[in-house]
Amino acid sequence: MAIIVRLDRVMADRKMSLNELAQKVGMSNVNLSNLKTGKMKGIRFETMNAICEVLDCQPGDLFEFTKEEK
Amino acid sequence: MEKSLQKLKNGMRVDTIITLAICIILGIFALANIVETVVCITKDASVFQIELSDTGANQSQEYRLYIEGKEYGVVDYNNYGLYDWDGNTNYKAVTIISKIKETINCLIVESILILLYLILLTVKKGNSPFTKKSVVMLRIMAGLCIALALLSPVIGMVGSFVTFGHYAGKISAMNLYILIMGVVFGLIGEIFKYGIMLQEDSDSIA
Numbered sequence: 001m002a003i004i005v006r007l008d009r010v011m012a013d014r015k016m017s018l019n020e021l022a023q024k025v026g027m028s029n030v031n032l033s034n035l036k037t038g039k040m041k042g043i044r045f046e047t048m049n050a051i052c053e054v055l056d057c058q059p060g061d062l063f064e065f066t067k068e069e070k
Numbered sequence: 071m072e073k074s075l076q077k078l079k080n081g082m083r084v085d086t087i088i089t090l091a092i093c094i095i096l097g098i099f100a101l102a103n104i105v106e107t108v109v110c111i112t113k114d115a116s117v118f119q120i121e122l123s124d125t126g127a128n129q130s131q132e133y134r135l136y137i138e139g140k141e142y143g144v145v146d147y148n149n150y151g152l153y154d155w156d157g158n159t160n161y162k163a164v165t166i167i168s169k170i171k172e173t174i175n176c177l178i179v180e181s182i183l184i185l186l187y188l189i190l191l192t193v194k195k196g197n198s199p200f201t202k203k204s205v206v207m208l209r210i211m212a213g214l215c216i217a218l219a220l221l222s223p224v225i226g227m228v229g230s231f232v233t234f235g236h237y238a239g240k241i242s243a244m245n246l247y248i249l250i251m252g253v254v255f256g257l258i259g260e261i262f263k264y265g266i267m268l269q270e271d272s273d274s275i276a
Contacts, residue, residue, distance in 0.1 A: 032274055041274040 004064045007036045010055050027049045082194040089187045094181060100176035105119070107169040110162065111138065118161035120150050137167065154234040167229035171222050178218045182211050199267035208259030215252030219245045 022032040027047065031068060034040050035047075055061075060067055119136040133150065135142040142165075150164050185207045193199050223241045230238035 028276070035276040039274075040276045043276045044163070047276050 002066055002068045004063065004066060005038050006053070006064050007062055010057050010061050011036075014055050016055065021051070021054060024030060024054045079185070079194055082190055086187065086190045086194050089183055093183045093187060096176055096180040096183065100173055100180055103169055103173040103176055107173060110137075110166050110169060113162065113164040115160060118145070118165060118201060120145065120161055132240070137165075138260060146239060147215070152230060152234050152238050153173055155236075160233050163229070163233040167226065172223050173242050174221055174225065175218060178214050178221070182214050182218075186215075198269050200269040201265065204261050205262045205266070208255055208262060212252045212254075212256035214245060214260060215248055215255055219248035 011018070018032055018036065019029060022029045025032070025047070027050075031040075041045065048062070051057075051062065052059060101241045119139075120133050121136060122131050123134050124130075125132050132144050133147040135150070150161060150167065151159070152164060153159050189199055189204055189207055192201070192204070223245060226240070227237045230236065245272045
C-alpha cells in the first residue's frame with residue numbers, strides 16, 4: 001500500500017513500548033502490533049484520536065504517503 | 071460501541087439461561103419418553119385398552135388409553151383405530167410407535183436448542199457469532215428441522231406397515247411449517263456467510 005505507518009518512529013521518539021501504548025490506548029498488543037507493521041486495512045478515527053492523545057502527535061506524524069510506481 | 075456490546079451481552083445472559091432451562095426440561099421429557107417406551111415394550115399387549123368416556127362437559131365423549139387398568143390419557147382414535155387385514159387391532163404397537171415418535175421429536179428439538187445455546191454462548195463470551203462454526207451449526211439446525219418434519223410421518227408409516235400391513239401415516243400442515251422453518255434456518259446460515267465477510271473486514275481495521 002502507498003500509505004506507510006510511521007507509528008514505530010513516533011513511539012521511538014517518545015520512548016514508549018508497544019505494551020505501554022496498547023495499555024494506554026486500550027487496544028490489544030496484537031492489534032497494535034498489526035497496525036505498526038502495516039498489516040491492518042484501516043484505522044478508526046477513535047483509535048487514531050487515542051494514539052495521538054497518548055503520543056502527543058498529529059495524525060500526519062503517524063502516516064506517510066509515498067506514490068507507488070506503476 | 072463498547073456500551074452497546076455490553077448491553078447485548080447482558081441480554082444474551084438471560085437468553086442463554088432460558089435456552090439452557092428449555093434444553094434441560096426437554097432432556098427430562100426425552101428421558102421420560104425413553105423410559106415409558108421401554109416400559110410399554112415390556113408389557114403384554116392385552117393390558118392396553120381404549121375406552122370411550124364422558125368428558126363431563128356438554129355430554130361429549132373422548133377416547134382414553136388405559137394401561138393395566140390405569141388411565142394413561144386422552145388419545146386420538148384416528149391413530150388407535152387401525153386394523154390389520156384380519157380385523158385385529160394392536161393398541162400396544164400404536165402406543166410404542168407414538169412414544170418413539172415423541173422421543174425422536176424431543177431429541178431433535180433438544181439438539182436444535184443445544185446448537186442455539188452454543189451460538190448464544192459465543193456471543194455471551196464476547197466473541198463474534200459470525201464464524202464458519204456458526205454457519206455449520208445453522209446448517210445442522212436446518213437439517214434437523216427438516217428431519218423433524220419428515221421423520222414423524224415416516225416412522226408412523228413404517229410402524230403401521232410393520233404392525234398392520236398397510237401405510238397409515240399422515241402429513242399435517244404443521245410438518246410443512248416445520249419444513250419451511252428448516253429452510254429458513256438454512257437461509258439464515260447463508261446470510262451469516264455475508265456476516266463473516268463483514269466481520270473479517272471489521273477485524274482488519276484497528
